[in-house]
Amino acid sequence: MxxxxxxxxxxxxxxxxxxxxxxxxxxxxxxxxxxxxxxxxxxxxxxxxxxxxxxxxxxxxxxxxxxxxxxxxxxxxxxxxxxxxxxxxxGRPPEVRFRSVEGISPRLQRLLDTLEVSPAVVRTAAWDIVAWNRAATIVLTDYDRLGPQDRNILRLLFGNHDIRTRQHDWEAMARFVVGSFRADAARAGATSEIAELVNDLCAISPEFKALWQENDVISHGEGTKRIKHPILGDVELEYSGFTVDGRPDLNLVIYNPVDPKVADRIRHLVQSGC
Missing domain, CATH: 1.10.260.40 (lambda repressor-like DNA-binding domains)
Structure with a gap:
């Protein structure tokens, strides 16, 4: 042989x-x-x-x-x-080694930018947003106006009143996010790296602390998100998450508006530069 x-x-x-x-x-x-x-x-x-x-x-x-x-x-x-x-x-892959992220490749950013009516973001295992497109700043959050440390989904959800009031069902969303965050951090080998973030959130939000202590673990592959937008009104979005090839600690999430009329209005806002 x-x-x-x-x-x-x-x-x-x-x-x-x-x-x-x-x-x-x-x-x-x-x-x-x-x-x-x-x-x-x-x-x-x-x-x-x-x-x-x-x-x-x-x-x-x-x-x-x-x-x-x-x-x-x-x-x-x-x-x-x-x-x-x-x-x-x-007969198995190595254990994941967490790596801090400062940005993404220009090629991946160009991919995000082609999605005109679909908000898209790239987040780390610690749920820091490190890349986004124009539709995301209009529909989700204007990440351009936030500092790097503030571009964290959990900090926004538990520490930003405006973001909280935009959620259709904040309690259900918060429980889902905390469980998904825990699963992502463990999968990427970032358990120790998120300790400071978890301590900060426990200090500023009793609600986060209670949810974190429940130890729920939830998969965050795809689903539906509903928000109350100040211009678009009630918006329903279908989302899918994808692991970036070669970077299990990075996740690309793409949101698609369910209503074609909402998609048209998002396109108008993107093209008008609002």
Missing amino acids: PMTESNPLGSFLRDRRSRLDPATFGLSGRRRTPGLRREEVAQRSNISATWYTWLEQGRGGAPSADVLNRIAKGLMLTEPEREHMFMLAL
């Missing part, structure tokens, strides 16, 4: 090892094969050369997640490559 079929992990490691330029790491000397030597990868990964050799040879059993993460660092794997290595070695 070909080696690539009987030992796919070893084949993958050898291939990635061969792609690394020794000169990049200050290594010199004549080499019969391209890339780093096994002992050099082992040293960079802080594991024994014997153990790394066994992995390439398909010996020694399944490695631990810690060893795989060390090898990923030693081989300078990209995040998709690291995930692929985990699937080959353990």
